[in-house]
Amino acid sequence: MVGATGYGGQELVRLLARHPGADLKVALGSSDSDQPRTLPGLARTWDGQITAYHADALAGCEVVFLSAPEAFAATSAAELLARGHRVIDLSGAFRLKDAAQRARFYPATPDPLPDGTVYSLPEFDAAAVPGARLISCPGxxxxxxxxxxxxxxxxxxxxxxxxxxxxxxxxxxxxxxxxxxxxxxxxxxxxxxxxxxxxxxxxxxxxxxxxxxxxxxxxxxxxxxxxxxxxxxxxxxxxxxxxxxxxxxxxxxxxxxxxxxxxxxxxxxxxxxxxxxxxxxxxxxxxxxxxxxxDNLLKGAAGQAVQQFNLLCGFPEAEGLL
Structure with a gap:
């Protein structure tokens, strides 16, 4: 996953580390200049090290979570999709369908949206998730x-x-x-x-x-x-x-x-x-x-993203969230 040092990112690390169907291979920052760090609050839950962002570090990951600022997500998502990853994005970069509205509120987002982009509120859009390449989570x-x-x-x-x-x-x-x-x-x-x-x-x-x-x-x-x-x-x-x-x-x-x-x-x-x-x-x-x-960090962010992951991968919707 990418953006592991933010509040939502740390919640994602905690959830994914305990998820029975997930293998958290790597957790990265949202900058190529981030210094390596650990998360003491997750000791014995996840003892890995968060390192600077580099797309090569995600090789072998089927799904990449992006919990990063919009401008970074907008550029890195394109790179990750080109490398064959499926992306679950927690930022606002891909939420708005109208190009004029995106230009106003999220000017870094490319136009048009990447092929296979699905904006999903799990309770209403579950059927569209398994075929998505990029899942945009609501705010x-x-x-x-x-x-x-x-x-x-x-x-x-x-x-x-x-x-x-x-x-x-x-x-x-x-x-x-x-x-x-x-x-x-x-x-x-x-x-x-x-x-x-x-x-x-x-x-x-x-x-x-x-x-x-x-x-x-x-x-x-x-x-x-x-x-x-x-x-x-x-x-x-x-x-x-x-x-x-x-x-x-x-x-x-x-x-x-x-x-x-x-x-x-x-x-x-x-x-x-x-x-x-x-x-x-x-x-x-x-x-x-x-x-x-x-909870804005769970149902409003990391928890909802894991719901999307469960729908994407065919796991029970509550897997890893209770």
Whole structure:
């Protein structure tokens, strides 16, 4: 795998090292100048050494995970595909289908997308994964929003736009230090950011087919997302229809747990690959509120990538994730 030093990358190393069907041959950094290092927190789980990126080091690997910045992923994925590897990418480089949107939010991504690219939310796109050459994993915020609304949108129960108000732990910002991620700036505070400009907005709109107003917030937690989504129902849609639609959509989805009208909490999903979803319908006004919680480093990143790996290789979907 590539990008093993980041928060998501370290989670991937931990998951793959324990996965009964995976053989973690090599873990690399996301730069050819990275100094060799170990991961003390994974001692006795994985005692290997992370070395600088070099494509030759991945020779013999059937599947390569990319957990690296978009610009690096955009260039290295092309090289890896040319060498015959299948790639599971956790960055945003290949998520957007519209070329103009990619140029705006991910300018380093080549156009057109590589042949065999599949954007996959496992609960809805599992059938497309086994034939993919490059699997693009959804972002953490879009994962929560899509799992909240996609069943309702596809069933034609929604109209107008949607509002996504989401709170994320600070690890969602990655390991790069900044004033915004400084402990003293975040402890005891909550802050909104990137209003009308967050690159996850077009990803949500692409999947849902609805205009989305997205407001993300940083909260003083190390990990976890709570997403509260507001939408309008088509006139006449009942609370029972909403409940039945969600239950039918996730009847066989192992990693989605419906809590009905008990609102889920972050503490119930951290360090797991589960997404818990609760909702409430106000029939007189035709409004629905859906609350979803997940661990941004697992279901929002590394865990979801391992789900894709299981689908790609024919393993049970929960293999190595419990």
């Amino acid at each position: 953490c915020y879009p994962t929560a929003a899509m799992l909240s609304l996609l069943p309702l949108a596809r069933a034609g129960l929604l109209q107008g736009d949607a509002i996504v108000d989401a709170k994320s732990g600070i690890s969602g910002a990655g390991k790069g230090a900044s004033e915004r991620t400084h402990f003293s700036e975040n402890h005891g505070s909550v802050a909104a950011y990137a209003l009308f400009s967050h690159r996850h907005t077009p990803e949500m709109e692409q999947a849902l087919g609805l205009p989305v107003t997205f407001t993300p917030h940083l909260v003083p937690l190390d990990r976890g997302i709570l997403s509260t989504t507001y939408a309008r129902l088509v006139p006449g849609v009942t609370a029972a229809q909403v409940a039945n639609t969600l239950r039918a959509a996730y009847a066989k989805a192992f990693f989605v747990r419906l809590t009905d009208d008990r609102m889920p909490e972050i503490k119930h999903v951290v360090h797991t690959n589960f997404c818990d979803i609760g909702w409430k319908v106000d029939e007189p006004t035709g409004r629905v509120i859906v609350v979803a919680v997940l």
